Amino acid sequence: MSEYISICEVGPRDGLQIAETRMTTEAKVHWIQAIAAAGVKEIEVGSFVPPRVIPQLSDTPEIVERCLKIPGLVVQALAPNLRGVQNAYNAGVHKISIPVSVSEGHSMANLNRMPAQSITMMQEIMDWLAAQPRKVPVVAGCSTAFGCSIDGVVPTAKTVALAKGLADAGVDQIMLADTVGYAHPAQIKEVVQATREAIGDTLYGLHLHDTCGLGIANALAGLEEGIRAFDACLAGLGGCPYAPGASGNIVTEDLVFMLESMGFATGIDLQKLIDARRLLHEGLPAEPMHGQVPKAGIPRTFKAAA
Protein backbone atom coordinates (compact mmCIF):
# COMPACT_ATOMS: atom_id res chain seq x y z
CA MET A 1 0.00 0.00 0.00
CA SER A 2 1.25 3.42 -0.89
CA GLU A 3 1.66 6.11 1.70
CA TYR A 4 -1.20 8.63 1.66
CA ILE A 5 -0.78 12.34 1.02
CA SER A 6 -3.62 14.65 1.98
CA ILE A 7 -4.34 17.43 -0.47
CA CYS A 8 -6.64 20.31 0.45
CA GLU A 9 -7.97 22.17 -2.58
CA VAL A 10 -8.03 25.85 -1.66
CA GLY A 11 -9.06 27.19 -5.06
CA PRO A 12 -12.62 28.15 -4.07
CA ARG A 13 -11.18 30.37 -1.31
CA ASP A 14 -7.55 31.41 -1.97
CA GLY A 15 -8.01 31.07 -5.72
CA LEU A 16 -11.05 33.29 -5.95
CA GLN A 17 -10.38 36.04 -3.44
CA ILE A 18 -8.35 38.17 -5.81
CA ALA A 19 -10.02 37.10 -9.05
CA GLU A 20 -10.91 40.05 -11.27
CA THR A 21 -14.42 38.79 -11.95
CA ARG A 22 -16.94 36.97 -9.77
CA MET A 23 -18.03 33.38 -10.01
CA THR A 24 -21.71 32.70 -9.41
CA THR A 25 -22.73 30.55 -6.48
CA GLU A 26 -24.14 27.96 -8.87
CA ALA A 27 -20.89 27.78 -10.83
CA LYS A 28 -18.84 27.49 -7.64
CA VAL A 29 -20.93 24.61 -6.35
CA HIS A 30 -20.67 22.70 -9.62
CA TRP A 31 -16.94 23.29 -9.73
CA ILE A 32 -16.50 22.11 -6.10
CA GLN A 33 -18.65 19.06 -6.85
CA ALA A 34 -16.39 18.18 -9.79
CA ILE A 35 -13.25 18.52 -7.66
CA ALA A 36 -14.79 16.32 -4.98
CA ALA A 37 -15.87 13.79 -7.62
CA ALA A 38 -12.23 13.58 -8.74
CA GLY A 39 -11.41 12.28 -5.26
CA VAL A 40 -10.26 15.41 -3.41
CA LYS A 41 -11.21 14.80 0.24
CA GLU A 42 -10.74 18.30 1.68
CA ILE A 43 -11.82 21.54 0.06
CA GLU A 44 -11.62 25.03 1.49
CA VAL A 45 -14.89 26.31 0.10
CA GLY A 46 -14.96 29.89 1.34
CA SER A 47 -14.20 32.43 3.99
CA PHE A 48 -16.29 33.82 6.86
CA VAL A 49 -15.17 37.40 6.49
CA PRO A 50 -17.53 40.38 6.23
CA PRO A 51 -18.93 40.43 2.66
CA ARG A 52 -17.55 43.95 2.04
CA VAL A 53 -13.97 42.72 2.65
CA ILE A 54 -13.96 39.97 0.01
CA PRO A 55 -17.13 40.30 -2.10
CA GLN A 56 -16.12 37.25 -4.19
CA LEU A 57 -16.66 35.06 -1.11
CA SER A 58 -19.81 36.69 0.26
CA ASP A 59 -21.86 33.58 -0.63
CA THR A 60 -19.79 31.39 1.69
CA PRO A 61 -22.74 30.43 3.98
CA GLU A 62 -24.75 29.12 1.03
CA ILE A 63 -21.71 27.41 -0.49
CA VAL A 64 -21.05 25.65 2.82
CA GLU A 65 -24.67 24.57 3.14
CA ARG A 66 -24.64 23.00 -0.31
CA CYS A 67 -21.17 21.46 0.00
CA LEU A 68 -22.12 19.72 3.25
CA LYS A 69 -24.31 17.52 1.08
CA ILE A 70 -21.34 16.19 -0.91
CA PRO A 71 -20.75 12.68 0.48
CA GLY A 72 -17.45 12.15 2.26
CA LEU A 73 -16.12 15.66 1.70
CA VAL A 74 -14.38 17.50 4.52
CA VAL A 75 -15.78 21.02 4.15
CA GLN A 76 -13.25 23.56 5.35
CA ALA A 77 -13.70 27.31 5.58
CA LEU A 78 -11.44 30.14 6.58
CA ALA A 79 -12.25 32.41 9.50
CA PRO A 80 -10.08 35.39 10.45
CA ASN A 81 -11.29 35.85 14.02
CA LEU A 82 -13.63 34.58 16.76
CA ARG A 83 -16.76 35.99 15.11
CA GLY A 84 -15.81 34.26 11.84
CA VAL A 85 -15.15 31.03 13.71
CA GLN A 86 -18.57 31.25 15.37
CA ASN A 87 -20.23 31.81 12.00
CA ALA A 88 -18.28 28.93 10.44
CA TYR A 89 -19.16 26.65 13.35
CA ASN A 90 -22.82 27.57 13.14
CA ALA A 91 -22.80 26.96 9.41
CA GLY A 92 -21.70 23.42 10.13
CA VAL A 93 -18.22 23.28 8.57
CA HIS A 94 -16.06 20.26 9.36
CA LYS A 95 -12.80 22.13 9.77
CA ILE A 96 -11.81 25.77 10.22
CA SER A 97 -8.61 27.36 8.93
CA ILE A 98 -7.39 30.50 10.64
CA PRO A 99 -4.77 32.76 9.11
CA VAL A 100 -2.00 34.23 11.19
CA SER A 101 1.17 35.95 9.98
CA VAL A 102 4.71 35.45 11.16
CA SER A 103 5.97 38.83 9.99
CA GLU A 104 4.72 41.98 11.66
CA GLY A 105 4.32 43.87 8.38
CA HIS A 106 2.10 41.25 6.76
CA SER A 107 0.23 40.65 10.00
CA MET A 108 -0.66 44.32 10.38
CA ALA A 109 -1.50 44.82 6.70
CA ASN A 110 -3.52 41.63 6.32
CA LEU A 111 -5.01 41.03 9.77
CA ASN A 112 -4.62 44.37 11.59
CA ARG A 113 -3.01 42.75 14.59
CA MET A 114 0.50 41.79 15.68
CA PRO A 115 1.59 38.12 15.64
CA ALA A 116 1.55 37.96 19.45
CA GLN A 117 -2.07 39.11 19.43
CA SER A 118 -2.86 36.23 17.07
CA ILE A 119 -1.83 33.82 19.79
CA THR A 120 -4.11 35.50 22.34
CA MET A 121 -6.94 35.46 19.82
CA MET A 122 -6.32 31.80 19.05
CA GLN A 123 -6.56 30.96 22.76
CA GLU A 124 -9.98 32.61 22.91
CA ILE A 125 -11.08 30.76 19.80
CA MET A 126 -9.94 27.40 21.10
CA ASP A 127 -11.65 28.07 24.44
CA TRP A 128 -14.91 28.96 22.69
CA LEU A 129 -14.73 25.87 20.45
CA ALA A 130 -13.97 23.63 23.42
CA ALA A 131 -17.21 24.76 25.01
CA GLN A 132 -19.30 23.77 21.98
CA PRO A 133 -21.03 20.39 21.70
CA ARG A 134 -19.49 19.54 18.29
CA LYS A 135 -15.72 19.03 17.87
CA VAL A 136 -14.43 21.11 14.96
CA PRO A 137 -10.68 20.96 14.36
CA VAL A 138 -8.73 24.14 13.69
CA VAL A 139 -5.81 24.44 11.32
CA ALA A 140 -3.74 27.60 11.68
CA GLY A 141 -2.05 28.83 8.52
CA CYS A 142 1.18 30.65 9.33
CA SER A 143 1.55 33.18 6.52
CA THR A 144 4.97 34.56 5.52
CA ALA A 145 6.67 31.65 7.29
CA PHE A 146 9.49 31.74 4.71
CA GLY A 147 9.79 35.42 3.88
CA CYS A 148 7.68 38.53 3.46
CA SER A 149 7.36 41.05 0.67
CA ILE A 150 6.93 43.79 3.28
CA ASP A 151 9.39 42.82 6.02
CA GLY A 152 11.85 40.84 3.88
CA VAL A 153 13.72 37.95 5.52
CA VAL A 154 11.72 36.08 8.17
CA PRO A 155 14.06 34.36 10.63
CA THR A 156 13.31 30.67 11.22
CA ALA A 157 13.19 31.29 14.96
CA LYS A 158 10.29 33.68 14.47
CA THR A 159 8.27 31.10 12.54
CA VAL A 160 9.03 28.46 15.15
CA ALA A 161 8.05 30.80 18.00
CA LEU A 162 4.67 31.59 16.47
CA ALA A 163 4.01 27.92 15.71
CA LYS A 164 4.90 27.04 19.29
CA GLY A 165 2.57 29.73 20.64
CA LEU A 166 -0.27 28.44 18.48
CA ALA A 167 0.36 24.81 19.43
CA ASP A 168 0.38 25.80 23.11
CA ALA A 169 -2.95 27.56 22.53
CA GLY A 170 -4.36 24.19 21.54
CA VAL A 171 -4.59 24.52 17.75
CA ASP A 172 -5.07 21.09 16.19
CA GLN A 173 -2.89 21.50 13.12
CA ILE A 174 -0.43 24.04 11.77
CA MET A 175 0.36 24.78 8.13
CA LEU A 176 3.45 26.76 7.20
CA ALA A 177 2.62 29.08 4.31
CA ASP A 178 4.99 30.52 1.74
CA THR A 179 2.49 33.30 1.11
CA VAL A 180 4.68 35.36 -1.21
CA GLY A 181 6.55 32.44 -2.82
CA TYR A 182 10.04 33.39 -1.65
CA ALA A 183 10.98 29.98 -0.20
CA HIS A 184 13.64 27.68 -1.60
CA PRO A 185 14.00 23.94 -0.95
CA ALA A 186 16.85 24.12 1.56
CA GLN A 187 14.91 26.70 3.56
CA ILE A 188 11.76 24.54 3.48
CA LYS A 189 13.74 21.68 4.99
CA GLU A 190 15.34 23.86 7.65
CA VAL A 191 12.09 25.51 8.76
CA VAL A 192 10.14 22.23 8.73
CA GLN A 193 12.81 20.53 10.82
CA ALA A 194 12.99 23.36 13.34
CA THR A 195 9.21 23.64 13.61
CA ARG A 196 8.74 19.91 14.05
CA GLU A 197 11.36 19.91 16.78
CA ALA A 198 9.27 22.50 18.61
CA ILE A 199 5.72 21.20 18.06
CA GLY A 200 6.01 17.64 16.73
CA ASP A 201 3.15 16.36 14.65
CA THR A 202 1.05 19.47 15.23
CA LEU A 203 3.03 20.65 12.21
CA TYR A 204 0.61 19.36 9.63
CA GLY A 205 1.44 20.63 6.16
CA LEU A 206 2.63 23.23 3.69
CA HIS A 207 0.80 25.93 1.78
CA LEU A 208 3.02 26.91 -1.15
CA HIS A 209 2.92 29.45 -3.93
CA ASP A 210 4.71 29.22 -7.27
CA THR A 211 5.60 32.91 -7.52
CA CYS A 212 9.25 32.21 -8.32
CA GLY A 213 8.85 28.84 -10.04
CA LEU A 214 9.99 26.75 -7.07
CA GLY A 215 6.55 25.73 -5.75
CA ILE A 216 6.67 22.08 -6.78
CA ALA A 217 10.36 21.75 -5.87
CA ASN A 218 9.48 23.17 -2.45
CA ALA A 219 6.70 20.59 -2.13
CA LEU A 220 9.27 17.89 -2.93
CA ALA A 221 11.56 19.28 -0.23
CA GLY A 222 8.70 19.18 2.26
CA LEU A 223 7.79 15.66 1.20
CA GLU A 224 11.37 14.54 1.78
CA GLU A 225 11.18 16.12 5.25
CA GLY A 226 8.11 14.01 6.05
CA ILE A 227 5.34 16.49 5.25
CA ARG A 228 2.22 14.57 4.23
CA ALA A 229 -0.33 17.36 3.64
CA PHE A 230 -0.39 20.15 1.10
CA ASP A 231 -2.73 22.94 0.08
CA ALA A 232 -2.99 23.47 -3.68
CA CYS A 233 -5.16 25.25 -6.24
CA LEU A 234 -6.69 23.91 -9.39
CA ALA A 235 -5.07 25.75 -12.31
CA GLY A 236 -2.76 27.51 -9.83
CA LEU A 237 -5.17 30.30 -9.05
CA GLY A 238 -4.71 32.54 -6.10
CA GLY A 239 -2.54 35.03 -4.35
CA CYS A 240 -2.72 37.40 -1.46
CA PRO A 241 -4.26 40.87 -1.71
CA TYR A 242 -1.76 42.31 0.78
CA ALA A 243 1.38 40.69 -0.63
CA PRO A 244 2.37 42.43 -3.85
CA GLY A 245 3.84 40.08 -6.44
CA ALA A 246 2.45 36.98 -4.78
CA SER A 247 0.79 35.03 -7.54
CA GLY A 248 -0.55 31.57 -7.83
CA ASN A 249 -0.76 28.66 -5.47
CA ILE A 250 0.97 25.46 -6.57
CA VAL A 251 -1.07 23.71 -9.22
CA THR A 252 -3.10 20.79 -7.80
CA GLU A 253 -2.89 18.88 -11.11
CA ASP A 254 0.92 19.04 -11.31
CA LEU A 255 1.28 18.23 -7.61
CA VAL A 256 -0.95 15.17 -7.91
CA PHE A 257 0.98 14.11 -11.01
CA MET A 258 4.27 14.29 -9.11
CA LEU A 259 3.02 12.55 -5.98
CA GLU A 260 1.24 9.71 -7.76
CA SER A 261 4.20 9.21 -10.13
CA MET A 262 6.46 8.87 -7.10
CA GLY A 263 4.18 6.23 -5.61
CA PHE A 264 2.29 8.36 -3.07
CA ALA A 265 -1.47 7.87 -3.05
CA THR A 266 -3.64 10.98 -3.09
CA GLY A 267 -6.95 9.26 -3.77
CA ILE A 268 -7.39 11.66 -6.68
CA ASP A 269 -8.16 10.69 -10.27
CA LEU A 270 -5.82 12.93 -12.27
CA GLN A 271 -7.88 12.97 -15.45
CA LYS A 272 -11.08 13.82 -13.59
CA LEU A 273 -9.23 16.57 -11.77
CA ILE A 274 -8.05 18.01 -15.09
CA ASP A 275 -11.61 17.78 -16.39
CA ALA A 276 -12.75 19.98 -13.48
CA ARG A 277 -10.81 22.86 -15.05
CA ARG A 278 -13.57 23.21 -17.61
CA LEU A 279 -16.04 24.23 -14.90
CA LEU A 280 -13.56 26.70 -13.45
CA HIS A 281 -13.02 28.22 -16.88
CA GLU A 282 -16.74 28.44 -17.54
CA GLY A 283 -17.27 30.14 -14.19
CA LEU A 284 -14.33 32.54 -14.53
CA PRO A 285 -13.53 32.82 -18.24
CA ALA A 286 -11.15 35.78 -17.81
CA GLU A 287 -8.88 34.09 -15.29
CA PRO A 288 -5.59 32.63 -16.62
CA MET A 289 -5.22 28.92 -15.90
CA HIS A 290 -1.81 27.50 -15.05
CA GLY A 291 -0.52 23.94 -14.93
CA GLN A 292 1.74 21.95 -17.22
CA VAL A 293 0.23 18.46 -17.07
CA PRO A 294 -3.19 19.73 -18.20
CA LYS A 295 -1.56 21.48 -21.17
CA ALA A 296 0.79 18.66 -22.20
CA GLY A 297 -1.67 15.89 -21.40
CA ILE A 298 -1.00 13.09 -18.93
CA PRO A 299 2.14 11.23 -20.11
CA ARG A 300 1.48 7.77 -21.52
CA THR A 301 3.92 6.38 -18.95
CA PHE A 302 1.91 7.70 -15.98
CA LYS A 303 0.71 5.16 -13.46
CA ALA A 304 -1.28 6.21 -10.43
CA ALA A 305 -0.04 4.93 -7.08
CA ALA A 306 -1.72 1.71 -5.93
Place this chain on the structure above:
Amino acid sequence: MSEYISICEVGPRDGLQIAETRMTTEAKVHWIQAIAAAGVKEIEVGSFVPPRVIPQLSDTPEIVERCLKIPGLVVQALAPNLRGVQNAYNAGVHKISIPVSVSEGHSMANLNRMPAQSITMMQEIMDWLAAQPRKVPVVAGCSTAFGCSIDGVVPTAKTVALAKGLADAGVDQIMLADTVGYAHPAQIKEVVQATREAIGDTLYGLHLHDTCGLGIANALAGLEEGIRAFDACLAGLGGCPYAPGASGNIVTEDLVFMLESMGFATGIDLQKLIDARRLLHEGLPAEPMHGQVPKAGIPRTFKAAA
Protein backbone atom coordinates in the same frame (compact mmCIF):
# COMPACT_ATOMS: atom_id res chain seq x y z
CA MET B 1 33.23 28.96 -0.57
CA SER B 2 30.03 27.70 -2.13
CA GLU B 3 30.00 24.57 -4.26
CA TYR B 4 29.95 25.38 -7.96
CA ILE B 5 27.18 24.28 -10.33
CA SER B 6 27.86 24.38 -14.04
CA ILE B 7 25.00 25.61 -16.20
CA CYS B 8 25.07 25.23 -19.96
CA GLU B 9 22.67 27.58 -21.73
CA VAL B 10 21.20 25.62 -24.63
CA GLY B 11 18.69 28.24 -25.76
CA PRO B 12 20.52 29.22 -28.96
CA ARG B 13 20.37 25.56 -30.05
CA ASP B 14 17.58 23.61 -28.35
CA GLY B 15 15.52 26.74 -27.84
CA LEU B 16 15.58 27.88 -31.44
CA GLN B 17 15.33 24.66 -33.40
CA ILE B 18 11.56 24.46 -33.29
CA ALA B 19 10.84 28.20 -33.10
CA GLU B 20 8.13 29.29 -35.53
CA THR B 21 10.11 32.27 -36.77
CA ARG B 22 13.81 32.75 -37.41
CA MET B 23 16.25 34.85 -35.45
CA THR B 24 18.82 36.77 -37.44
CA THR B 25 22.50 35.96 -36.99
CA GLU B 26 23.09 39.44 -35.64
CA ALA B 27 20.31 39.09 -33.06
CA LYS B 28 21.59 35.67 -32.00
CA VAL B 29 25.11 36.95 -31.44
CA HIS B 30 23.92 39.89 -29.36
CA TRP B 31 21.71 37.58 -27.33
CA ILE B 32 24.56 35.11 -26.73
CA GLN B 33 26.87 37.98 -25.76
CA ALA B 34 24.32 39.16 -23.19
CA ILE B 35 24.00 35.66 -21.71
CA ALA B 36 27.78 35.35 -21.51
CA ALA B 37 28.02 38.82 -19.96
CA ALA B 38 25.63 37.62 -17.23
CA GLY B 39 28.26 35.04 -16.29
CA VAL B 40 27.12 31.91 -18.12
CA LYS B 41 30.33 29.99 -18.86
CA GLU B 42 29.05 27.41 -21.36
CA ILE B 43 26.64 28.09 -24.20
CA GLU B 44 25.48 25.66 -26.87
CA VAL B 45 25.44 28.12 -29.75
CA GLY B 46 24.22 25.96 -32.63
CA SER B 47 24.15 22.65 -34.42
CA PHE B 48 26.26 21.26 -37.26
CA VAL B 49 23.41 19.61 -39.11
CA PRO B 50 22.67 20.12 -42.82
CA PRO B 51 20.95 23.54 -43.22
CA ARG B 52 17.87 21.94 -44.79
CA VAL B 53 17.24 19.85 -41.64
CA ILE B 54 17.09 22.78 -39.20
CA PRO B 55 17.05 26.04 -41.19
CA GLN B 56 16.93 28.07 -37.95
CA LEU B 57 20.48 26.90 -37.18
CA SER B 58 21.99 27.14 -40.67
CA ASP B 59 24.17 30.07 -39.57
CA THR B 60 25.95 27.96 -36.95
CA PRO B 61 29.44 28.31 -38.55
CA GLU B 62 29.24 32.09 -38.45
CA ILE B 63 27.73 32.08 -34.95
CA VAL B 64 30.60 29.89 -33.73
CA GLU B 65 33.19 32.12 -35.36
CA ARG B 66 31.81 35.20 -33.65
CA CYS B 67 31.21 33.52 -30.28
CA LEU B 68 34.81 32.30 -30.13
CA LYS B 69 35.73 35.96 -29.61
CA ILE B 70 33.72 36.18 -26.36
CA PRO B 71 36.36 36.07 -23.60
CA GLY B 72 36.24 33.02 -21.33
CA LEU B 73 33.18 31.44 -22.95
CA VAL B 74 33.14 27.70 -23.62
CA VAL B 75 31.55 27.53 -27.07
CA GLN B 76 29.65 24.28 -27.46
CA ALA B 77 27.90 23.03 -30.58
CA LEU B 78 25.80 19.99 -31.32
CA ALA B 79 26.83 17.49 -33.98
CA PRO B 80 24.67 14.50 -34.88
CA ASN B 81 27.35 12.39 -36.59
CA LEU B 82 31.03 12.16 -37.64
CA ARG B 83 30.66 14.67 -40.45
CA GLY B 84 29.02 17.14 -38.06
CA VAL B 85 31.80 16.56 -35.53
CA GLN B 86 34.43 17.22 -38.19
CA ASN B 87 32.71 20.45 -39.16
CA ALA B 88 32.37 21.51 -35.52
CA TYR B 89 36.04 20.68 -34.87
CA ASN B 90 37.17 22.61 -37.93
CA ALA B 91 35.00 25.56 -36.88
CA GLY B 92 37.01 25.68 -33.67
CA VAL B 93 34.35 24.87 -31.03
CA HIS B 94 35.56 24.11 -27.51
CA LYS B 95 33.16 21.27 -26.81
CA ILE B 96 30.88 19.08 -28.91
CA SER B 97 27.57 17.63 -27.77
CA ILE B 98 26.31 14.55 -29.56
CA PRO B 99 22.71 13.37 -29.25
CA VAL B 100 21.88 9.71 -28.86
CA SER B 101 18.56 8.16 -27.85
CA VAL B 102 17.91 5.44 -25.34
CA SER B 103 14.56 4.37 -26.83
CA GLU B 104 14.49 2.73 -30.26
CA GLY B 105 11.44 4.70 -31.40
CA HIS B 106 12.93 8.10 -30.67
CA SER B 107 16.33 7.02 -31.96
CA MET B 108 14.92 5.95 -35.34
CA ALA B 109 12.62 8.96 -35.67
CA ASN B 110 15.18 11.54 -34.58
CA LEU B 111 18.53 10.07 -35.65
CA ASN B 112 17.61 7.34 -38.14
CA ARG B 113 19.73 4.76 -36.35
CA MET B 114 19.29 2.29 -33.52
CA PRO B 115 20.84 2.98 -30.09
CA ALA B 116 23.47 0.25 -30.59
CA GLN B 117 24.54 1.96 -33.81
CA SER B 118 25.03 5.16 -31.83
CA ILE B 119 27.72 3.44 -29.79
CA THR B 120 29.55 2.26 -32.95
CA MET B 121 29.27 5.76 -34.38
CA MET B 122 30.57 7.27 -31.16
CA GLN B 123 33.59 4.97 -31.25
CA GLU B 124 34.43 6.24 -34.75
CA ILE B 125 33.97 9.83 -33.61
CA MET B 126 36.20 9.40 -30.59
CA ASP B 127 38.86 7.67 -32.75
CA TRP B 128 38.76 10.53 -35.26
CA LEU B 129 38.98 13.17 -32.52
CA ALA B 130 41.84 11.33 -30.81
CA ALA B 131 43.84 11.62 -34.05
CA GLN B 132 43.44 15.41 -34.21
CA PRO B 133 46.02 17.81 -32.80
CA ARG B 134 43.50 19.73 -30.66
CA LYS B 135 41.70 18.07 -27.74
CA VAL B 136 37.95 18.74 -27.95
CA PRO B 137 35.83 17.08 -25.28
CA VAL B 138 32.61 15.31 -26.23
CA VAL B 139 29.45 15.29 -24.16
CA ALA B 140 26.88 12.69 -25.21
CA GLY B 141 23.27 13.61 -24.51
CA CYS B 142 21.17 10.52 -23.84
CA SER B 143 17.69 11.47 -25.04
CA THR B 144 14.57 9.75 -23.66
CA ALA B 145 16.58 8.50 -20.65
CA PHE B 146 13.44 8.75 -18.46
CA GLY B 147 10.64 7.88 -20.87
CA CYS B 148 9.62 8.30 -24.48
CA SER B 149 6.51 9.66 -26.13
CA ILE B 150 6.85 6.99 -28.82
CA ASP B 151 8.02 3.89 -26.91
CA GLY B 152 6.52 4.74 -23.52
CA VAL B 153 8.36 3.51 -20.43
CA VAL B 154 12.15 3.37 -20.76
CA PRO B 155 13.62 0.83 -18.32
CA THR B 156 16.49 2.15 -16.20
CA ALA B 157 18.66 -0.77 -17.33
CA LYS B 158 18.39 0.42 -20.92
CA THR B 159 19.57 3.92 -20.03
CA VAL B 160 22.43 2.50 -17.99
CA ALA B 161 23.45 0.12 -20.81
CA LEU B 162 23.63 2.93 -23.37
CA ALA B 163 25.56 5.17 -20.98
CA LYS B 164 28.00 2.32 -20.31
CA GLY B 165 28.49 1.70 -24.02
CA LEU B 166 29.17 5.39 -24.61
CA ALA B 167 31.57 5.62 -21.69
CA ASP B 168 33.42 2.55 -22.97
CA ALA B 169 33.63 4.27 -26.36
CA GLY B 170 35.61 7.02 -24.62
CA VAL B 171 33.03 9.81 -24.45
CA ASP B 172 34.23 12.46 -21.97
CA GLN B 173 30.90 13.34 -20.36
CA ILE B 174 27.36 12.01 -20.40
CA MET B 175 24.16 13.99 -19.87
CA LEU B 176 20.90 12.18 -19.14
CA ALA B 177 18.08 13.93 -20.96
CA ASP B 178 14.40 13.97 -20.07
CA THR B 179 13.59 14.88 -23.64
CA VAL B 180 9.83 14.60 -23.36
CA GLY B 181 9.54 15.73 -19.74
CA TYR B 182 8.05 12.52 -18.33
CA ALA B 183 10.50 12.13 -15.42
CA HIS B 184 9.62 12.48 -11.75
CA PRO B 185 12.00 13.13 -8.86
CA ALA B 186 12.16 9.56 -7.52
CA GLN B 187 12.95 8.30 -11.02
CA ILE B 188 15.67 10.93 -11.47
CA LYS B 189 17.33 9.68 -8.30
CA GLU B 190 17.05 6.03 -9.29
CA VAL B 191 18.43 6.50 -12.80
CA VAL B 192 21.25 8.81 -11.66
CA GLN B 193 22.28 6.33 -8.97
CA ALA B 194 22.24 3.37 -11.35
CA THR B 195 24.11 5.24 -14.07
CA ARG B 196 26.78 6.52 -11.71
CA GLU B 197 27.27 3.00 -10.40
CA ALA B 198 28.03 1.93 -13.99
CA ILE B 199 30.12 4.84 -15.28
CA GLY B 200 31.16 6.90 -12.25
CA ASP B 201 31.90 10.55 -12.86
CA THR B 202 31.54 10.21 -16.62
CA LEU B 203 27.92 10.90 -15.72
CA TYR B 204 28.13 14.66 -15.94
CA GLY B 205 24.73 16.27 -15.79
CA LEU B 206 21.02 16.47 -16.52
CA HIS B 207 19.11 17.99 -19.41
CA LEU B 208 15.54 18.51 -18.22
CA HIS B 209 12.29 19.72 -19.74
CA ASP B 210 9.36 21.22 -17.87
CA THR B 211 6.64 19.58 -19.96
CA CYS B 212 4.74 18.33 -16.92
CA GLY B 213 5.73 21.02 -14.45
CA LEU B 214 8.33 18.92 -12.63
CA GLY B 215 11.46 20.29 -14.33
CA ILE B 216 12.81 22.29 -11.40
CA ALA B 217 11.80 19.61 -8.88
CA ASN B 218 13.68 17.09 -11.02
CA ALA B 219 16.72 19.37 -11.01
CA LEU B 220 16.48 19.45 -7.21
CA ALA B 221 16.35 15.64 -7.14
CA GLY B 222 19.44 15.47 -9.34
CA LEU B 223 21.21 18.04 -7.18
CA GLU B 224 20.48 15.95 -4.09
CA GLU B 225 21.96 12.94 -5.92
CA GLY B 226 25.20 14.87 -6.50
CA ILE B 227 24.60 16.18 -10.03
CA ARG B 228 26.53 19.41 -10.50
CA ALA B 229 25.80 20.30 -14.14
CA PHE B 230 22.55 21.24 -15.84
CA ASP B 231 21.42 22.34 -19.27
CA ALA B 232 18.77 25.06 -19.25
CA CYS B 233 17.14 27.55 -21.59
CA LEU B 234 16.57 31.25 -21.09
CA ALA B 235 12.79 31.79 -20.92
CA GLY B 236 12.30 28.00 -21.10
CA LEU B 237 12.37 27.84 -24.86
CA GLY B 238 12.78 24.60 -26.68
CA GLY B 239 11.46 21.15 -27.33
CA CYS B 240 12.09 18.28 -29.69
CA PRO B 241 10.67 18.14 -33.20
CA TYR B 242 10.25 14.36 -33.04
CA ALA B 243 8.75 14.18 -29.55
CA PRO B 244 5.14 15.36 -29.66
CA GLY B 245 4.11 17.21 -26.53
CA ALA B 246 7.68 17.90 -25.48
CA SER B 247 7.76 21.59 -24.66
CA GLY B 248 10.22 23.82 -22.95
CA ASN B 249 13.54 23.22 -21.30
CA ILE B 250 13.79 24.19 -17.66
CA VAL B 251 14.05 27.94 -17.29
CA THR B 252 17.63 29.10 -16.69
CA GLU B 253 16.48 32.10 -14.64
CA ASP B 254 14.38 30.01 -12.22
CA LEU B 255 17.12 27.35 -11.96
CA VAL B 256 19.76 29.95 -11.12
CA PHE B 257 17.38 31.50 -8.57
CA MET B 258 16.93 28.13 -6.85
CA LEU B 259 20.60 27.17 -6.89
CA GLU B 260 21.94 30.53 -5.68
CA SER B 261 19.20 30.74 -3.01
CA MET B 262 20.29 27.33 -1.76
CA GLY B 263 23.91 28.48 -1.53
CA PHE B 264 25.27 26.93 -4.73
CA ALA B 265 27.41 29.26 -6.85
CA THR B 266 26.65 29.44 -10.55
CA GLY B 267 28.81 32.45 -11.37
CA ILE B 268 25.72 33.99 -12.96
CA ASP B 269 24.28 37.42 -12.18
CA LEU B 270 20.55 36.77 -11.99
CA GLN B 271 19.43 40.28 -12.87
CA LYS B 272 21.73 40.44 -15.90
CA LEU B 273 20.44 37.05 -16.98
CA ILE B 274 16.86 38.30 -16.76
CA ASP B 275 17.87 41.40 -18.72
CA ALA B 276 19.08 39.14 -21.56
CA ARG B 277 15.45 38.15 -22.16
CA ARG B 278 14.91 41.51 -23.83
CA LEU B 279 17.33 40.56 -26.62
CA LEU B 280 15.65 37.19 -27.03
CA HIS B 281 12.27 38.86 -27.27
CA GLU B 282 13.51 41.42 -29.79
CA GLY B 283 14.99 38.65 -31.92
CA LEU B 284 11.98 36.34 -31.68
CA PRO B 285 8.97 38.51 -30.80
CA ALA B 286 6.40 35.76 -31.48
CA GLU B 287 7.93 33.20 -29.11
CA PRO B 288 6.28 32.81 -25.67
CA MET B 289 8.69 33.39 -22.81
CA HIS B 290 8.39 31.31 -19.65
CA GLY B 291 9.90 31.76 -16.23
CA GLN B 292 8.45 32.86 -12.91
CA VAL B 293 11.28 34.85 -11.34
CA PRO B 294 11.46 37.19 -14.34
CA LYS B 295 7.72 37.82 -14.10
CA ALA B 296 7.52 38.24 -10.32
CA GLY B 297 10.85 40.04 -10.01
CA ILE B 298 13.74 38.83 -7.88
CA PRO B 299 12.51 38.57 -4.27
CA ARG B 300 13.90 41.20 -1.96
CA THR B 301 15.18 38.40 0.29
CA PHE B 302 17.34 36.92 -2.47
CA LYS B 303 21.07 36.64 -1.75
CA ALA B 304 23.41 35.16 -4.34
CA ALA B 305 25.75 32.44 -3.10
CA ALA B 306 29.18 33.72 -2.07
